[in-house]
Amino acid sequence: MSVVAPRAAALTSPDPTGSEDAAERRSSPSGSERRSRWDDLSVGSIVPKMQAEGLRAYFGKMEVLKSIDLPIADKQVTAVIGPSGCGKSTFVRCLNRMHEVVPGARALGRVLLDSQNVYDKGVDAVRVRRRVGMVFQKPNPFPTMSIRDNVLSGLRLNGVSIEDPNAVVERSLRKVALWDEVKDRLDRAGTSLSGGQQQRLCIARSLSLEPEVLLMDEPCSALDPIATARVEELVHELRKSYAIVIVTHNLQQAARVADFTAFFYLGGLVEYNRTDVIFTRPRERRTEDYITGRFG
């Protein structure tokens, strides 16, 4: 193990008694209770890694998410689809408390990570973001850093002392199938890579922190079809180890990579179901109209 710091299982700042965590877990619904609300759908008995409950989000006074209830299944891919402005990016940004970073933005309701509400008082947002990593639309490697330093930057910015940086770099780059392509030029700038490679480098940077959930906000919208296929292949691999949420405008991408799909419209969750059900026999008229191109 090259990362010295223990895995960030707790979200709160260190508390010698651990009482807050324990109290929170007691007050949270159990896994079986949380599963029950989806029993009438075709989702089977999913095990949620995360769970939004009555999640509302605002920019100033404007409500952009209207009481969302949605599970994020563990070791599965959940796609979030919907037209521009429907709140899908805001939703994923609420999952790791990135939404509140925008001035005037706030979120109400609960987002459970395992059994703990990430919005509880005393929860450290930085720790939440470490467990719930994020990859953005446009590949954003740090321009002044080498490939190696880009991979390690997440750990360094989190103040984690790294025992064996080479091992972390190799392991992270292997996870995103980039190691063989860049192992001989680790000291070159991250921005020297192609767009697709840069995006996989950014995913490697997120994975170096060993998150439990990976949020991907339009990760392929700036990539060509081959680079997109590589990222999708990577998503198939990563779902064995992580809960993955992918926001996408590309409906075929959602159909290809996701186990579950949620359709958002005007800040509300219209339909959530198994991806095969959503794309062959959706239950809601608005879902049907959107995915078949009858919307608008």
Next chain:
Amino acid sequence: MHGRHIDREYENELEKLRELVLLMGARVEEMLTRSMRSFEQNDAQSARITIGMDSSVDKLELEIDELCLQILARRQPVASDLRFITTTLKLVTDIERIGDLCVNISERVVEFAEESLPKGVTPIPKIAEAAHSMLHDALDAFVARDAARAEDVMTRDKAVDAYYAQLFPDLIARMMADPQVVFRSTRLLSIGKYLERIADHATNIAEMVVFMVRGEDVRHLSPSDPPPRP
């Protein structure tokens, strides 16, 4: 189908596909009507015209298959559009087979007419009427996207089977009593079987219409099976 697609070109492609299926369905209905009329009237010439109609049905099948392939490749249809395309791909096979069976009926009619054979009284007209109404209603259900009408068609297949079950022993008894009637009786038996198969294909079409409309697969269900759930 509710609403129109934003992409009008796509909408036109789906509409064209629907029209081609309707045209193909109308053509085999006409073939069935003609073949049974020529049977009743012992009209070999009319039967030969019916046989000649089959090539246009075959061409429509190829055209529909090609259009489905193009839409699948270029539009990646989903949900009700996907169900429409996949249903159409399967449905045209049944319609084409019905056309072939009308040809088979007409070929037997030509044999009857050329040999000037009396046919005697049989339930064949009743089988034909029932099979034709099933085909007509199944195609209507497809056009109207009416799953209830399609389900009604599915219930009527038993009546056709019962008529055929009545025809079979009747003709066997006639053949045993008089070897002179073996030739004509085997042909009548064949026509009865062709009509019974047409009713089966109409049932297949009706089952596919239910899937197209509701997304429920109702094929091969036994009475004890729970209702299908997506």
